[in-house]
Amino acid sequence: MDFRLTERQRELIDGAARIAERDLLPLAADETPAGIQKLRRAMAEAGLLGLNMLEEYGGIGLPLLDTLLVIETLQARASIIGGLAHRTSTGAVGAIAELGTEAQKARYVKGVCSGDFGIGIGITEPEAGSAATSMTTRATIEGDMVVMEGKKQFVSFVDNNAYTLTYCRFGTSGKPSDIGAVIVPHDAPGFSHSKGGLNMADELLFELYFDRCSLPTEHILLDGNAFGRLISVYNAERLGSMARMLGSAEASFNLAVDYAKSRRQFGREIADFQGIQWMLSEMKVKLEAARLMVYRAASNAGHGLPNPTETSMAKVFTAQAAKEICDAAIQIFGANGYMKEFPLARRYAEVRGGSIYGGTIQIHKNMIAGAILGRSNSQWRRDKPKG
Ligand SMILES: Cc1cc2nc3c(=O)[nH]c(=O)nc-3n(C[C@H](O)[C@H](O)[C@H](O)COP(=O)(O)OP(=O)(O)OC[C@H]3O[C@@H](n4cnc5c(N)ncnc54)[C@H](O)[C@@H]3O)c2cc1C
Incomplete structure (x- = not known):
């Protein structure tokens, strides 16, 4: 077990960050459908769509972990950029790549990777x-x-x-x-x-x-006869959304560190107060622990599909950690954190959805319990026919 990123993974992250800051952020300000289509094309040209789709269908061919590292990096710059990388690398396109006919892959996976459509x-x-x-x-x-x-x-x-x-x-x-x-x-x-x-x-x-x-x-x-197969593929999409939560949490954390060093009260930086220092420490610990769970599930998947229980455990922890990190960042900013002109309220809202979409955290806990107890753990009323 080696928990360090490889040199290639670091290059991938640095390259994605550089392109996002130089070329994509100016486009990301326009969130109209026309603006988003322009951004999608720019990302396709930069090799940032279809990250783990096969090269023969126009994808980049990265394993799932590397895909998530790029999504997280892009999400930390702007949610719309991280979202496009995520939506074109997992989700519906992932299901078509895994379960579709040759003709469907050639049409839809290629179209998504080239930025023609979503x-x-x-x-x-x-x-x-x-x-x-x-x-x-x-x-x-x-x-x-x-x-x-x-x-x-x-x-x-x-x-x-x-x-x-x-x-x-x-x-x-x-x-x-x-x-x-x-x-x-x-x-x-x-x-x-x-x-x-x-x-x-x-x-x-x-x-x-x-x-x-x-x-x-x-x-x-x-x-x-497809629900089980569709949901197995969907676990990659769930990890992609966790990478986005990590990116939003990291961005909030970095803003909080900078703010703590620049905001002065009682004649000193608020970063001098132990109450603030402990908040920053807890935020960092949660961020790194969530990363370990998400990266493990992705690393174990390689180029394949993630293990459902590892995915559910990563989801429960990451959704909670990301909410707490973004909430603490708002607290460190005081009233400024609560104002829409600062990005923290939006970051909090981005991660808040993560406890609901892709299966709520309660549903993932049910699935984890099912794995622990070795039962299917059906939630259906026993006197009703299953829907
Ligand atoms: C930002 C966002 C984006 C979304 N995007 C999409 C999308 O693109 N496509 C799509 O199809 N859907 C999408 N959704 C919908 C999402 O998948 C559903 O909201 C989710 O599955 C939960 O369903 P629900 O909202 O009806 O809640 P409900 O199922 O009504 O749940 C209400 C509450 O009851 C709890 N609950 C329900 N059953 C159990 C149980 N057995 N045990 C314990 N607790 C339980 C839930 O955890 C929740 O707290 C999105 C949702 C959000 C918030």
Whole structure:
């Protein structure tokens, strides 16, 4: 076991930081869809999209740990930059790379890596949040078309993506085995979405509507028996979001250190007070401990899929640590930390979502307990049919 980063990994981090600060930050200020598309193209040219996608599909071919190191570095510069690296390296594109046909990989993975378009992921429904397998969005095959009916909610980045990988039911048994996924273009007949609602981090989350949304069957990624496989691939996306939490927490920590050395009260730097020093120490310990858990899960995955329990344990710890680090940074800044003109409130909001999306921390604790006790740990009422 060697916990030091290799020279190559350090170069990767330094290179990503240099490009972000020199070329990407000026573009990142424009968060309109047109501005984000420009940023996406610039990142593709700089080799910062599709970090762990295969080179034959236009990716960079990095192992998962190196991918996360780059995402974390970019996120510490700006969330929109870290987010694009994350969304193009894991998530929907990861599912297509792992489970898609050759034609789907050639079209969608290549398109995402080249910055032509983005693909989001639609799982959550009004009555199917943590209980995702209760989803009711249905896909019916009619000849050589697949026809979809239903609704999704809380889907991220829809206005900046051209497609949503939509989880849906292909059968009528009501069991998880009905679940598959369809790659839905946003200009498909019968597809529409809401204007979006703003979340705490000032990002839009959307509802998606499928009203006899009809597509050729080649848009089907998997037509059932897929939930377990989709979620296995999704663990890489979960680690990517943890890398983003680490990046936001690191940025908050660095700002707090600088502020503590420059803000003076009682005739001295606030960094002179032991109360502040202990806060900084605790922040650093939490940041490094979270890194160890995330990096271990990623390192053990290599170029493959992460272990689910290592992922869940890293998620529970990192989501909590990142909230505490960002909250402490706000405290060190005093009222300035609470003001929107400083970046700390936004950083806190960015990491706060991490306890909810990608499986809430309570759901991950259920899964960890299941692994400890060697049980499937079903949460379903025993007198009700499973959804
Ligand atoms: C910033 C953000 C981005 C998102 N982006 C997307 C996206 O792109 N695509 C998408 O499909 N979804 C997305 N989501 C939705 C997200 O996946 C869901 O919010 C999440 O799965 C939780 O579902 P819910 O909000 O309905 O909460 P609920 O499931 O209603 O849970 C409410 C509370 O009950 C707890 N709870 C529920 N069941 C249990 C249990 N068995 N044991 C213990 N506690 C339990 C939960 O932990 C939570 O505290 C996003 C959410 C956020 C916040």
